[in-house]
Amino acid sequence: MATDRNEAWREELRKAKSPKERTAQPRVQMNSLDPKYRARCREEVNQGLTAEQAVAEASRCMDCPNPACMTGCPVSINIPGFIKNIERGEFLQAADVLKETSALPAVCGRVCPQEKQCESQCMYVKMKKEPVAIGYLERFAADYARENGTKKADSNIKKNGIKIAVVGSGPAGLSFAGDMIKKGYDVTVFEALHEIGGVLKYGIPEFRLPNRVVEAEIDNLRDLGVVFIKNCIVGKTITVDELKADGFKGIFVASGAGLPRFMGIEGENLTGIMSSNEYLTRVNLMDAGNPDTDTPVLKGKKVVVVGGGNTAMDSVRTALRMGAERAIIVYRRSEEEMPARIEEVHHAKEEGVEFMTLHNPIQYIGDENGRVTKVRLQKMELGEPDASGRRSPVEIPGAIEEVECDEVIVSIGVSPNPIVPNSVAGLSVSKKGTIEVNEGMQSSIPMLFAGGDIVRGGATVILAMGDGRRAAAAMDEYLKK
Amino acid sequence: MSKIVSKEFFSENVVKLEVEAPLIARSRKAGHFVIVRVDANGERIPLTIADSDTEKGTITLVIQKIGASSTKITNLNVGDELLDVVGPLGKATHIDKFGTVVCSGGGVGVAPLLPIIKAMKAAGNKVISVLAARTKDLVILEEQVREYSDEVVIMTDDGSYGKAGRVTDGIEEIAKREKVDLCVTIGPAIMMKFVSLLTKKYDIPTVASLNTIMVDGTGMCGACRITVGGKTKFVCVDGPEFDAHQVDFDEMLMRLGAYREQEQEAKAKLAK
Numbered sequence: 186m187a188t189d190r191n192e193a194w195r196e197e198l199r200k201a202k203s204p205k206e207r208t209a210q211p212r213v214q215m216n217s218l219d220p221k222y223r224a225r226c227r228e229e230v231n232q233g234l235t236a237e238q239a240v241a242e243a244s245r246c247m248d249c250p251n252p253a254c255m256t257g258c259p260v261s262i263n264i265p266g267f268i269k270n271i272e273r274g275e276f277l278q279a280a281d282v283l284k285e286t287s288a289l290p291a292v293c294g295r296v297c298p299q300e301k302q303c304e305s306q307c308m309y310v311k312m313k314k315e316p317v318a319i320g321y322l323e324r325f326a327a328d329y330a331r332e333n334g335t336k337k338a339d340s341n342i343k344k345n346g347i348k349i350a351v352v353g354s355g356p357a358g359l360s361f362a363g364d365m366i367k368k369g370y371d372v373t374v375f376e377a378l379h380e381i382g383g384v385l386k387y388g389i390p391e392f393r394l395p396n397r398v399v400e401a402e403i404d405n406l407r408d409l410g411v412v413f414i415k416n417c418i419v420g421k422t423i424t425v426d427e428l429k430a431d432g433f434k435g436i437f438v439a440s441g442a443g444l445p446r447f448m449g450i451e452g453e454n455l456t457g458i459m460s461s462n463e464y465l466t467r468v469n470l471m472d473a474g475n476p477d478t479d480t481p482v483l484k485g486k487k488v489v490v491v492g493g494g495n496t497a498m499d500s501v502r503t504a505l506r507m508g509a510e511r512a513i514i515v516y517r518r519s520e521e522e523m524p525a526r527i528e529e530v531h532h533a534k535e536e537g538v539e540f541m542t543l544h545n546p547i548q549y550i551g552d553e554n555g556r557v558t559k560v561r562l563q564k565m566e567l568g569e570p571d572a573s574g575r576r577s578p579v580e581i582p583g584a585i586e587e588v589e590c591d592e593v594i595v596s597i598g599v600s601p602n603p604i605v606p607n608s609v610a611g612l613s614v615s616k617k618g619t620i621e622v623n624e625g626m627q628s629s630i631p632m633l634f635a636g637g638d639i640v641r642g643g644a645t646v647i648l649a650m651g652d653g654r655r656a657a658a659a660m661d662e663y664l665k666k
Numbered sequence: 667m668s669k670i671v672s673k674e675f676f677s678e679n680v681v682k683l684e685v686e687a688p689l690i691a692r693s694r695k696a697g698h699f700v701i702v703r704v705d706a707n708g709e710r711i712p713l714t715i716a717d718s719d720t721e722k723g724t725i726t727l728v729i730q731k732i733g734a735s736s737t738k739i740t741n742l743n744v745g746d747e748l749l750d751v752v753g754p755l756g757k758a759t760h761i762d763k764f765g766t767v768v769c770s771g772g773g774v775g776v777a778p779l780l781p782i783i784k785a786m787k788a789a790g791n792k793v794i795s796v797l798a799a800r801t802k803d804l805v806i807l808e809e810q811v812r813e814y815s816d817e818v819v820i821m822t823d824d825g826s827y828g829k830a831g832r833v834t835d836g837i838e839e840i841a842k843r844e845k846v847d848l849c850v851t852i853g854p855a856i857m858m859k860f861v862s863l864l865t866k867k868y869d870i871p872t873v874a875s876l877n878t879i880m881v882d883g884t885g886m887c888g889a890c891r892i893t894v895g896g897k898t899k900f901v902c903v904d905g906p907e908f909d910a911h912q913v914d915f916d917e918m919l920m921r922l923g924a925y926r927e928q929e930q931e932a933k934a935k936l937a938k
Contacts, residue, residue: 422690422754462887
């Protein structure tokens with residue numbers, strides 16, 4: 186086993202360097218493209234680590250007997266197990282360790298908020314040092330395997346002949362599909378859009394997560410036998426009852442975040458104002474920035490993006506790449522409360538994005554054609570902590586500012602997609618419209634499980650993947666009974 | 667992939683296509699629409715389903731050349747394929763026995779109106795259809811509409827066929843003559859706006875089927891949002907049919923123009 190801590194090679198590796206030597210090394214810096222260059226093109230910002238950098242970084246890991254990092258991982262990746270394989274130069278084995286628990290390691294290595302998860306638990310943090318770059322190493326191993334590994338036809342899976350349906354091909358659905366196909370089920374994934382990948386395709390931009398990386402992960406699942414059906418909306422094109430009648434014994438609903446939220450302020454329906462979902466879908470899924478495609482996209486010169494999450498950062502950085510001269514984040518709290526990954530905020534700043542924190546839009550003003558020209562902003566200050574534990578923004582009376590803009594992207598979250606919840610009789614749904622599930626992600630209808638944003642209402646790729654894993658384990662138990 | 671099994675020109679710019687889509691043909695109802703992507707570079711465009719044949723597994727779509735993708739679709743021939751067809755989307759029309767129902771359609775709006783006319787007739791309503799077009803050649807589906815209507819009024823702007831005048835003139839004549847319990851209107855936004863203003867005057871409940879800009883068509887993007895009764899609604903999931911008297915048509919007209927420049931550029935490029 187490549188993950189057994191007591192294997193001889195691993196014990197030797199631990200002895201090869203003293204803890205002092207290990208901790209004396211500085212954390213590796215990610216190689217990235219020059220901000221001026223990258224802000225005007227679609228190329229991936231982070232270029233990954235070289236093998237030498239990866240091995241050196243891996244040697245910082247102390248191979249703790251009780252690795253706390255693993256408790257911070259929603260899919261419980263054997264973190265020291267893969268890192269020590271990198272340290273000894275067995276990169277493909279490192280990737281195999283990742284694949285045991287994660288269907289999408291090359292994706293997670295790029296988009297997970299590691300600083301809040303695995304890396305936040307690293308013992309280096311307790312020593313007041315920078316944690317091992319677990320995310321960079323994960324990406325390194327997954328990329329290495331994709332570029333150098335030989336595809337293994339997986340003949341070891343013993344099929345059990347039980348048909349399982351997955352609704353939605355985003356991170357929750359893919360993670361679930363990967364686990365269930367390995368358990369021997371016949372897995373069919375139904376996707377509403379014309380591309381497989383969900384938010385990984387329509388949402389996260391090319392410069393942060395290239396489509397070829399997502400495609401490779403999907404191909405892996407296809408090679409394992411997962412069947413993908415595009416342009417098929419469960420609840421519309423076919424119903425849950427029809428799936429049952431077709432012999433599907435279990436259904437996992439991972440239909441994701443549906444309706445984008447707007448603020449409901451004056452002028453919000455002026456043209457030039459859109460949701461981040463619309464903007465990113467046009468650019469990412471429809472490739473609207475490419476002159477050869479038919480889908481239009483507004484290429485604003487002064488673009489305001491409202492929100493402080495990863496999607497807001499993706500939108501504002503996309504605006505730069507679409508030719509914006511000014512790209513401004515407007516966020517009602519301070520930078521400290523921003524939910525975006527630190528790296529995204531850092532990258533956005535490097536690329537020239539302006540940050541207007543403690544500002545909140547209260548009105549949009551348009552020209553005679555109904556096109557947005559200005560946004561009125563209320564200045565805020567921080568008050569007492571609110572339900573989210575973050576200090577809540579409070580208006581400063583009379584402190585109002587106007588900013589000129591010709592495009593506004595509203596990125597303040599999403600509500601769950603109502604299609605499946607509305608189409609299944611007897612399904613227990615919360616007031617917010619999310620599907621209610623138990624710890625095993627099982628809904629009020631025993632054969633129907635759910636996970637990802639349709640349950641959480643708006644979360645991260647890795648939490649969705651964790652849901653997929655848990656649902657797979659629980660559905661397997663349920664179907665074995 | 668959805669194969670085109672028949673094609674008919676209604677006019678130079680309007681084409682009727684019958685395409686293979688067995689699952690959609692089976693599950694669709696009057697008022698539903700599909701999203702179509704013609705090829706890998708195509709835009710996702712919403713098209714209301716005009717008819718379906720469950721035995722043949724086909725749906726009927728009527729397409730007008732507007733932008734690059736719709737032009738490409740109208741250029742396809744029998745045997746060619748549409749890359750993606752997804753649906754049925756939106757809420758189905760509320761069909762009931764209302765009494766006298768005026769179904770008013772302008773231009774290609776008559777195509778999505780046809781299944782509603784059929785369903786309203788089948789539900790036992792007296793159906794009066796008012797079809798309007800600029801000129802005689804642009805009146806479409808007249809024969810099929812007649813088959814399911816108790817009365818058909820045709821209005822042309824230039825008087826080349828039926829009566830001279832607008833769709834509103836035709837509706838007003840009926841409203842003056844008899845009690846109308848419901849009006850259904852489908853056509854250009856500007857037409858629906860004026861139908862709505864007229865029926866409000868006569869206190870006739872009115873349903874308009876809106877064709878806004880969409881991307882995914884499943885509620886995800888919000889490109890189709892409009893204001894109904896002071897609240898923002900998404901045409902793709904809350905509609906496409908709304909109480910016309912509550913719709914802010916001026917805002918809708920403005921929003922329809924959001925990408926007009928880009929549309930014209932793309933179409934000009936395609937023509938080269």
